[in-house]
Structure formats: structure tokens, C-alpha cells
Amino acid sequence: MADELPSREAMEFDVVVVGAGPAGLAAAIRLKQLSPGISVVVVEKGAEVGAHILSGAVIDPVGLDRLLPEWRTEDTPIKTAVADDRFYWLGQSAAVRLPNIMMPPLMSNHGNFIVSLGNVCRWLATKAEALGVEIYPGFAAAEVLTENGAVAGVATGDMGVAKDGSPRGDFTRGMELRAKYTLFAEGARGSLSKTLIARYGLDQGRQLQKFGLGLKELWQVAPDRYKPGLVQHSFGWPLDNSTGGGSFLYHFDDNLVSVGFVLHLNYANPYLSPFEEFQRFKTHPSIRGTFEGGKRLSYGARVITEGGYQSVPKLSFPGGALIGCAAGFVNVPRIKGSHNAILSGMLAADHVAEALSEGRSNDEIASYDEAWREGDIGRDLYRVRNAKPLWSKLGTFLGIAAGGLDMWTNTLGFSLFGTLGHGKPDSQTLKPAIECQPVAYPKPDGKLTFDRLSSVFLSNTNHEEDQPVHLHVADMALQQTSEHDVYAGPSARYCPAGVYEWVEEAGKSRFVINAQNCVHCKTCDIKDPNRNITWVPPEGGGGPKYSNM
Ligand SMILES: Cc1cc2nc3c(=O)[nH]c(=O)nc-3n(C[C@H](O)[C@H](O)[C@H](O)COP(=O)(O)OP(=O)(O)OC[C@H]3O[C@@H](n4cnc5c(N)ncnc54)[C@H](O)[C@@H]3O)c2cc1C
Numbered sequence: 001m002a003d004e005l006p007s008r009e010a011m012e013f014d015v016v017v018v019g020a021g022p023a024g025l026a027a028a029i030r031l032k033q034l035s036p037g038i039s040v041v042v043v044e045k046g047a048e049v050g051a052h053i054l055s056g057a058v059i060d061p062v063g064l065d066r067l068l069p070e071w072r073t074e075d076t077p078i079k080t081a082v083a084d085d086r087f088y089w090l091g092q093s094a095a096v097r098l099p100n101i102m103m104p105p106l107m108s109n110h111g112n113f114i115v116s117l118g119n120v121c122r123w124l125a126t127k128a129e130a131l132g133v134e135i136y137p138g139f140a141a142a143e144v145l146t147e148n149g150a151v152a153g154v155a156t157g158d159m160g161v162a163k164d165g166s167p168r169g170d171f172t173r174g175m176e177l178r179a180k181y182t183l184f185a186e187g188a189r190g191s192l193s194k195t196l197i198a199r200y201g202l203d204q205g206r207q208l209q210k211f212g213l214g215l216k217e218l219w220q221v222a223p224d225r226y227k228p229g230l231v232q233h234s235f236g237w238p239l240d241n242s243t244g245g246g247s248f249l250y251h252f253d254d255n256l257v258s259v260g261f262v263l264h265l266n267y268a269n270p271y272l273s274p275f276e277e278f279q280r281f282k283t284h285p286s287i288r289g290t291f292e293g294g295k296r297l298s299y300g301a302r303v304i305t306e307g308g309y310q311s312v313p314k315l316s317f318p319g320g321a322l323i324g325c326a327a328g329f330v331n332v333p334r335i336k337g338s339h340n341a342i343l344s345g346m347l348a349a350d351h352v353a354e355a356l357s358e359g360r361s362n363d364e365i366a367s368y369d370e371a372w373r374e375g376d377i378g379r380d381l382y383r384v385r386n387a388k389p390l391w392s393k394l395g396t397f398l399g400i401a402a403g404g405l406d407m408w409t410n411t412l413g414f415s416l417f418g419t420l421g422h423g424k425p426d427s428q429t430l431k432p433a434i435e436c437q438p439v440a441y442p443k444p445d446g447k448l449t450f451d452r453l454s455s456v457f458l459s460n461t462n463h464e465e466d467q468p469v470h471l472h473v474a475d476m477a478l479q480q481t482s483e484h485d486v487y488a489g490p491s492a493r494y495c496p497a498g499v500y501e502w503v504e505e506a507g508k509s510r511f512v513i514n515a516q517n518c519v520h521c522k523t524c525d526i527k528d529p530n531r532n533i534t535w536v537p538p539e540g541g542g543g544p545k546y547s548n549m
């Protein structure tokens with residue numbers, strides 16, 4: 001089709017930002033605060049800002065305090081301060097609370113706030129627009145534009161392309177958004193960020209990136225079950241000692257509870273289903289009571305980066321930089337990345353504004369890359385750098401104890417372990433099915449536990465059906481001989497939206513991709529044992545439409 005297409009219209013900006021999450025919006029706001037004359041555009045693949053944001057979220061306000069110091073005196077969606085902070089180990093029927101005094105001080109949630117991060121982004125977008133930032137929701141950046149080896153902006157995807165690749169009646173060519181500098185704020189496993197990391201070798205000399213899959217439901221609970229400001233985390237049941245992950249439960253706003261489960265994607269058993277583990281977790285005797293008499297309002301899933309300090313790639317390349325979770329700035333034991341997303345957006349903006357003021361363009365902002373390790377983000381991530389590797393190497397029980405000890409000693413300025421590496425990529429940790437036991441999960445009861453399809457319904461996910469499948473399987477034969485025959489089709493279990501199915505027909509198995517259900521979590525792009533699946537952005541505006549998530 002490309003030969004017959006009309007050429008794309010182009011628009012010129014000083015800075016293009018890809019992604020309206022906390023990182024992208026903070027960068028846009030900061031640029032305008034520093035120099036109102038800088039032209040800034042933000043493109044967002046969700047139908048509106050916040051539609052694709054899925055987070056816990058307990059936020060550390062350090063980033064907001066610096067970006068918008070007046071925020072505490074304004075009407076914002078940040079209403080619930082943390083009042084009670086609890087950490088539990090769960091056995092099948094027991095729950096043991098760990099005394100707060102045992103926890104390293106950096107794990108304390110005192111002074112933090114419980115929010116819907118999507119709503120915080122909606123509010124940040126109004127702040128950005130008031131400063132003159134142009135925001136284009138419903139447009140996915142699908143292609144990186146380059147000139148003489150440097151990034152020169154992005155192109156949004158063509159709209160109105162039919163399943164077979166031909167133009168539909170409503171066909172519209174994508175736009176070229178050209179810029180002196182382009183900031184990539186796509187969040188964890190950004191599709192363009194991934195290609196930039198490969199093209200410019202940004203991960204050379206770094207530890208590989210690790211991921212977890214976070215699943216979340218939003219509930220309205222009965223008033224007598226609501227404990228405003230309660231933040232509760234757990235590890236242990238329903239996972240075994242060699243499978244990493246844990247839960248969160250946050251009470252906020254008006255009788256709302258965010259409940260979620262993060263499962264580390266280095267798990268080994270291909271029969272494991274993160275979705276079913278999450279459902280099972282809610283049935284624990286110490287947990288289920290919270291939801292009695294309540295109503296489930298929403299559901300979603302998204303990967304979270306877990307590689308930490310040692311996995312952060314080089315951030316800058318000619319013409320642009322990575323910010324936020326596209327760079328992997330999550331503090332894993334705290335399950336917090338939004339503060340560093342804001343701080344990294346601001347840091348990149350400071351260095352880009354300086355370069356623009358010197359008349360520079362499309363060169364490398366090396367000073368941004370040099371600055372982060374010595375600053376707030378580097379200090380935050382350095383102290384917790386061994387928590388994830390220790391958990392992976394020693395299992396949950398010993399790993400959490402050793403990780404806790406390491407965080408304590410790091411608080412005092414030293415570590416017994418140096419800086420540990422991460423081992424294998426998450427795509428290589430599955431064992432062949434023949435070496436593993438199938439897992440029998442209980443049937444959902446429709447009150448506390450649910451199936452995948454009724455859950456996806458609550459994510460308001462929608463894609464234009466007549467468009468090319470945005471989940472690219474490189475080699476279908478390999479999917480059959482390896483993913484199905486060796487690993488027993490784990491995609492049917494790890495996908496939290498029921499996109500993948502192996503259908504048995506006349507003695508043969510057929511791989512079915514229900515792409516319209518995809519909630520853009522990116523797990524398949526990470527966990528497929530042959531790295532045979534690539535997630536690319538579908539038509540802009542498609543995907544989940546999360547509210548209050
Ligand atoms: C289950 C879970 C719980 C979490 N809990 C917490 C918590 O309690 N506290 C905390 O601080 N952090 C938490 N985090 C981490 C936090 O959500 C992230 O660190 C933070 O959202 C990262 O911000 P970001 O702006 O880098 O990316 P994101 O918030 O992921 O935003 C990226 C945006 O870019 C858009 N985008 C992506 N690609 C494109 C493209 N090609 N074109 C156009 N738009 C694009 C996306 O649609 C999205 O809107 C949690 C994460 C998960 C998954």
C-alpha cells in the first residue's frame with residue numbers, strides 16, 4: 001500500500017513528547033515553566049488522557065512538590081493521605097503482620113497519598129494545556145522519524161486501514177510531528193522505546209530489564225469495610241516460595257479500594273495464570289471480608305519494570321531521550337515509579353530547555369544522562385538495587401529477608417552484596433510443560449472472583465475490529481512447535497485479557513488472537529518463550545478506557 005499513499009503532512013515543534021503519563025506531562029509542564037516560548041506537543045494513544053494509565057497508586061509527592069509546589073492548596077484528585085501502613089506475610093489461612101519497626105525507613109508510606117494515577121494525569125494535562133502545551137489524545141506514535149542518524153520526531157499511525165491492509169472508506173494518513181528534541185514517555189516496555197534501545201545500543205553494559213505483571217480491580221466497598229488511608233501489602237500465599245510477587249490494597253476517596261497483584265514475570269511454570277492467582281488471592285480469609293457487600297467497578301492490567309538501578313539504559317541519543325518507566329525508574333520494593341517518572345521528566349526538560357536556549361537541535365542531551373545517577377532518582381534506586389535480584393535468587397522467604405537487610409545497610413551507606421545482576425530475561429525462565437504440574441484453579445463465584453471476559457468488559461476495552469492485528473507473530477510454525485507443543489500454550493494463561501487461545505479442531509490446534517480484547521499490558525511482548533510476539537500500537541484511541549484507575 002505504501003507506494004500509492006499520499007505523503008504525510010508535517011508539523012514542526014521544538015519538543016515532541018510521546019505519552020501523556022506522569023513522565024511526559026511533567027516534562028511538558030516543566031519546559032513551558034522554564035520557557036513559555038518553547039512549542040511542545042504531547043501525543044497519547046489512549047482515547048483521552050488517563051484512559052491507558054493503570055497504577056496502584058500510592059504516590060510519593062516529592063515529584064509534584066517540585067513540579068507544582070502550590071498543588072496542596074488547590075482542588076486536585078489527590079485527596080487521601082496514607083493513615084495506616086501494613087505489611088503481611090500470608091499463609092493459606094494465616095496472616096502475620098510484620099511490625100513496621102522491622103521495615104527499612106525508606107519503605108514507610110508516611111506522607112504519601114492514595115490516588116487514581118489516571119485522574120492525576122487528567123489533572124496534570126489541564127495544567128499543561130493552561131501553559132500552552134498541545135495534547136493530542138487518540139493518536140499513537142507508530143514510527144520514529146530519523147535524519148542523518150538522529151531522531152527528528154515521530155509519525156502517528158495511519159487511521160482507517162482494513163484488516164487486510166487496504167484503505168477503508170475513512171482512511172486518513174498519519175501526521176509527521178517533527179521536533180528538535182523528542183522525549184519518549186511511553187511507560188514500561190514502550191514500543192518505540194524498545195526499538196530505540198536496540199537501534200542505539202542503549203542497553204549495552206547494563207543489566208537486562210526485568211518486569212512484573214500488575215493486575216488491578218477497583219471496588220466500591222460497604223461503608224463498614226472502608227478504612228480511609230489504609231495501605232496494605234502482602235507476600236506469600238497464593239504463590240509458592242519460588243514464584244515472586246505480592247498484593248496491594250489501598251482504601252481511598254469515597255469508599256473506594258484498589259486491590260491488585262503483581263506477579264514477577266520470571267516465573268517458571270507455564271501452567272501458572274497471573275489472572276487466576278490474583279482472583280485466588282482475594283479469597284484469603286484475611287482479605288475477602290473487605291469486599292463483602294461491595295461492587296467491582298473496574299479491571300485492568302499493565303506491566304511494571306523491575307530491573308531497577310542496574311538495568312536503566314543509557315537515556316540519551318541524538319535528537320531525544322527516554323524518561324519515566326520507558327527508562328525503568330521504578331523503585332521495586334516500594335512499588336513506586338510515578339515520583340521518579342515526574343522527576344525524570346523534569347530533569348530531561350531542564351537539559352532540553354538549556355540546549356534549545358543555546359540554539360542546539362537534534363544532538364544528544366548527554367548531560368541529562370550524566371545527571372540522573374547523582375541526583376534524587378539515582379539515590380532512590382541505588383539503595384534498593386539488590387532487592388529484586390535477592391528475591392529471584394533466594395526465593396520469597398529468604399530473598400525478602402536478605403533484601404530487607406540490604407536495604408537497612410544501604411540506608412547506613414554500605415551493602416554486603418555490591419550490585420547484583422539479574423540472570424535470565426523473563427522470556428527464558430519458563431520450563432518445558434513436561435517438567436511442570438498443571439495448576440487447578442477454582443471456578444469464579446461471580447461475587448468475589450471473576451472470569452477474564454467479564455473482567456475485560458469492565459476495562460471498557462474497544463478496538464476497531466477491521467484493522468490489522470497489532471500483535472505480530474513472527475513465525476507461526478514456531479508458535480505451534482514450541483509455544484504450544486513444548487510449553488503448553490502459556491499465552492492463553494499469562495494474557496490477562498484472554499487475547500490468545502489455542503483452539504483444538506479436527507485433531508489440530510490453531511492459534512487464535514482476539515486482538516480487540518487487548519488491554520495494552522505488553523506481557524506477551526516480554527514473556528513469549530521465543531520472543532516471537534511483538535506488540536505494536538493499534539489504531540489510535542483503541543484499547544482500554546480506564547476510569548479512576
Ligand atoms: C499494577 C501497578 C501498580 C503500581 N503502583 C504504583 C504505586 O502505588 N505508586 C507509584 O508511584 N507507582 C506505581 N506503579 C508504577 C507507576 O504506575 C509508573 O511508574 C508510572 O505510571 C510511570 O509513568 P510513565 O509516565 O513513565 O508511564 P505510564 O504511566 O505508563 O504512561 C505512559 C503513557 O504513554 C502512552 N503511550 C505509550 N506508548 C505510546 C505511543 N507509542 N504513542 C502514544 N502514546 C503512547 C500510554 O498510553 C500512557 O498513557 C504501579 C504500576 C503498576 C503496573
Ligand code: SF4
Binds near residue numbers: 497500
Ligand atoms: S495481548 Fe499482550 S499486551 Fe494485549 S493484553 Fe494480552 S498480554 Fe497484554
